[in-house]
Structure formats: structure tokens, C-alpha cells
Amino acid sequence: MGSVLDIDALIGDPQTRIIVCCGAGGVGKTTTAAALGLRAAESGRRVVVLTIDPARRLAQSLGLTTLNNTPRAVEDINSTQGGSLDAMMLDMKRTFDEVVQAHATPDKAEQILANPFYQAVSSSFAGTQEYMAMEKLGQLRLEADHDPDNPRWELIVVDTPPSRSALDFLDAPKRLGSFLDGRFIRLLAAPAKVGGRVFSTGVNIVTTTLTKVLGSQMLSDVQTFVAALDTMFGGFRMRADHTYALLSDRATAFIVVAAPERDALREASFFVDRLNEEEMPLAGLVVNRVYRVSASGLSAARAVSAAEQLGDLEDTKTSSSSGGSSDVDSSGVSEHAAITQGLLRLHAVQAEIAARHQALAKRFIAGHPDMPAVEVPAASGDIHDLVGLRAVGDALAGH
């Protein structure tokens, strides 16, 4: 069995500058990221948390009421240790716009931003969110060290998008390349790029056919877009490479978050393997929402049999006292016996869930023997305030 993931050592280490939380959707990544950020801030570090898609009330508790794409200070944290916490929610479209503006001449940028095809791609293209999250991370990192002697943020905690393809950003340099170098895109862009007669005849046939299929406006939008994008491609690629280097750096720590369900754990294993393949600095695993019972000494089976026994005792008593005069007494006893029976039955169900969670978590942790791991018990309610986040932080740190 692997060692325990020491969260306090990780977030307290001045060498740790970036923590990336990844995992399948719905496992509590955002909550984990926010809890880590809060804990680090309250232990004295200057922290910014980048969240992708937080639950509304959690976002509100962090002071995030709108997508504003710029970090804002979280009020009401304990700053006695000298730390601070900023938080922001990713605005995917705006981040994309910023990239365009940074890499194209002003009138070219304007042309791209107004392009309908661009507008569709930047707000809904599969994978855009992944790239933009990483783009934003790169921006925050630069901003953090704008003044190296007095960094605005010492630690950036990032929550990755809740999709299966959450690690697509690792492919960003490659994928951007194949998208823009792709034959389809080249064909589309051809009229703007290829001048030769031989080519243009062939290309024109293609273009004519595509025009019939897509409509001429759409096609010309795509062509303008691709031609424009082409001029900024170098910039895009450089940034993607830069982000990749940033992520592989030792100042970065990945944390894979999982929940004790078969599918979520399978995906977590996929993330672990993928990160290892890419030689990314994976710090450890968080198995989140592991159900635990309070009365851990009583097994599910014993609880069920005790509940049945109690039922039998009550039955005997009712039948022996039927017709008797001690109605008040016996009904009083029955009532609390029924309550106790309910408690035992409830415990049996919960203990079974807990046992299953334990088994799944153990199996998962055993399957990655080199990975430090920590289990976080399930909370009975949703986490949506700083108090809740602090409790999660304590649990992450093993308290």
C-alpha cells in the first residue's frame, strides 16, 4: 500500500507554485481545489483559485457571482498568517478573445472576433474549455511573477474542466498543429492561400461542392477565419508549448481526484496513467466522499439481525399482553423499539455502503502503489461555504 499524501507539506512548500486538480466530472474536483486554496491561504500563502464550473452556491461563497475572468479577493478568510485568497471563474470565450487580441494586429483581431465561425468555435468547440483553462493558467502564472521579488500569487490552484477529455490540454500543441495543418482546413483555406492555376481549378471544384453543402456565407466565414488564424498560429503553438513546459515543471503538482464508484475510479486510473506517460509531476490521489459510519464497530449483518430480534421480542410481548390492561406501557415501549429498529436498519444500509466504498478505495490505492493517497470522508450536506471548505481542507490534511 502506498504512502499518505501529505497535503499540508505540499501546499506549504514554497516550491509548489501550481496545483492542478483533475478527475472525472462530479467527483468534487472544484470543491477540492477551493478547499486546497483556502487552506493554503489560511496557512499564510498568497493564493489564486481558478475554477471552471463551480456549483452556484459554492461560487457565491467565493464571491464569484458572475463570470468575470479576472481574479477577485475572497472575503472573510482568516488572514492572520498573512495569506490571501483570490478566486475566478473561467470565461472561455473571453479568454479565447484575449488570445486572439494578443497575437493578431488590432484590425485582424477585430476581423476574427466578428467572424461567425470564430464565435461558434470559441464558445462551443469541443476541447476549447480545456485549452482555455490552460491558457488562463499560463496568464495567471505570468501575472503572478510579474514582479519576481514580490509575487502577486505564490500558489495557483486550478480545477480542470469536468469532461472525459480533461487532459486534452496535454495534446494541445499536437492537436492545434493537426487541426491547422489538416487537409480539410487547408482545402478550405486554399483560395486565400494558393495562387497557382492548376491548384485553383481543383480547389475551386472542392470549394463549389462545399459551398453547396455548407452555404457560401458559412464557407467564406470559415475561410476568413482559418486564414486569419493562420497568421497567429505561431503564437498559438508557442503558447501551447509553453504551457506544456509549465505543467511538466517541478513547481507544478497534479492531484487526481476520484470518488469511490467504479466508473469514477476507472477514469481516475486513466488520468494517473496518462499523467505518468507524459511524465507530469503527479503528487498523489484524493479519494473523495468515502462514506463512513459513526458506529463503525457494528457490522451490517449484526445490525440486521439485531433489528429482527428486536422485532421478534416486540411481537411476543404484544401477543402475550393482548387483551391486558397495560396498553399505555406496551405501546410506549413499542414506539421506541421501532425507533431503535429503524436506527439499526439504517446503520445496516449505511455500513454496507461504507464497506463498499472502503473496498473500492483500497483496491484503487493498491492499484497505484507508488502514489501517495488520501481519503476524504463524505460530508452529509453539500459544501457551499467557507466553513464547509475548511472542513474539507482538514480532511484532506488528514485531520
Next chain:
Amino acid sequence: MTLLEEMPVQETVDTIADLRAVGIPIGGVIVNQLREEILTLDVLEAASRAAISREDVATDLSRVHLRATDALVDGLLAEARDHAERIALEHDEAKIIAGLCRPTYRLPSLSEGVDVNGIHVMAEALVAQGMA
């Protein structure tokens, strides 16, 4: 399709509003992973107020030869209180779903995960509730 948790319910409400805005009719709402109701409302209510008598529970446990240690009794009561809290949250979310005024179908939580048998269980539950 939703769970009785804050975020899925919120997203369901948003999705339905979005669909309605563009004129797409909404069929029903399926609430998935409902837990079995083990405690009665009275007991849940008493549990959340910490109004269940420790002594009574301890007496009952002893009657069935369980060692009624403080850890056991307090543990059982704590579990009931947590459960009551969770159920109360679910009721709040269920009210929001009811407020959508769409036919609602309920699916049980499948503790063993979803396999072929599980699919049958779910299908039967939907048919039994009159989903065409």
C-alpha cells in the same frame, strides 16, 4: 434527468428554461438514485432535533444482546442525524423539481452499480410509473 442534489437540480432548472426559451417542449423529469426510505418522517424529525432518547435506544440494544456502549449509541444517533440532514436537503431539491410542473419519474439507487439487471430494474420502474 437529475439527482436530488444541488448542482444537478440547478442545471436541470437551467436546461429546462433554456429549452423552453427556444420553444422545445419538455417531456418529463427523471429523478435518479433515490435512496430507500428507511426511517419514518417522525423519526427523521426527532433525529434531526436530537430528540431520540439515548437511554431507550441503549435499553433496546441490550435487549438484543448488543453492548450498548456510548460509542455505539452515539454513533447510531449521529448516523440518523446525518441521514435526516441529507433527506431534508433532498426534500428541498424535490420541491424545486416539483415546481417545474412536469411529470416526474423516480428511479431507485442501484447499490451494486449498473449492469444488465440494473437496466431492467430501471426500465420496469419507469414503465410502472406510466412512462411511455
